[in-house]
Amino acid sequence: MFVRSLAQACIALGCAASAWAADCLAYEPDEVRLTSIVSMSHGFGPPGFGEDPAHDSEEDYVLLTLDKPICVAGGHVVMDEDVAATDAFQLVPKSGSLFDRRLLGKRISVSGTLLHRVSGGHTR
Numbered sequence: 001m002f003v004r005s006l007a008q009a010c011i012a013l014g015c016a017a018s019a020w021a022a023d024c025l026a027y028e029p030d031e032v033r034l035t036s037i038v039s040m041s042h043g044f045g046p047p048g049f050g051e052d053p054a055h056d057s058e059e060d061y062v063l064l065t066l067d068k069p070i071c072v073a074g075g076h077v078v079m080d081e082d083v084a085a086t087d088a089f090q091l092v093p094k095s096g097s098l099f100d101r102r103l104l105g106k107r108i109s110v111s112g113t114l115l116h117r118v119s120g121g122h123t124r
Contacts, residue, residue, distance in 0.1 A: 024082075025077035030111035032107050034089065035109040036066045040101075062091040063111065072114060080116050090112070 025032050044050035045057035069085035091110060093099055 012049050024071035024073040025114060027077070027080040028115055031111055031113055033109060033111040034064055034066065036064050036107060038091070038103050038106060039063050039065060040104055053108055062087045062093075064091055064108075077116075083116075 023047060034062075037063075039061050041063045042058060042060055045059040048056045050056060051073040065089045069084060072083040074080050074082040091099070
């Protein structure tokens, strides 16, 4: 809703979305580095990712919560929409990698690429 309001404000004021997007992080393939506290969160999984709680699995996921919100500029893929302010990212390890739970509650620095949620499996 906030992104839509921001876009409407830009149209009304005659500003271009790229004006604010220049200071934002970019989606993949650009690599970014984020530093903050890492935690574990709990949510619904397949088959319906919360649409049918009685039958959906529940799973843990790793969450990086930033000290202050950042913006992410939309990419070339339809799912890569502009995000004006977000302060939490689900960490999705590379295939075959495991998260070291000893890092929970600690400030860490991670690098990788950003992708917008593409399914219920990407909870953030």
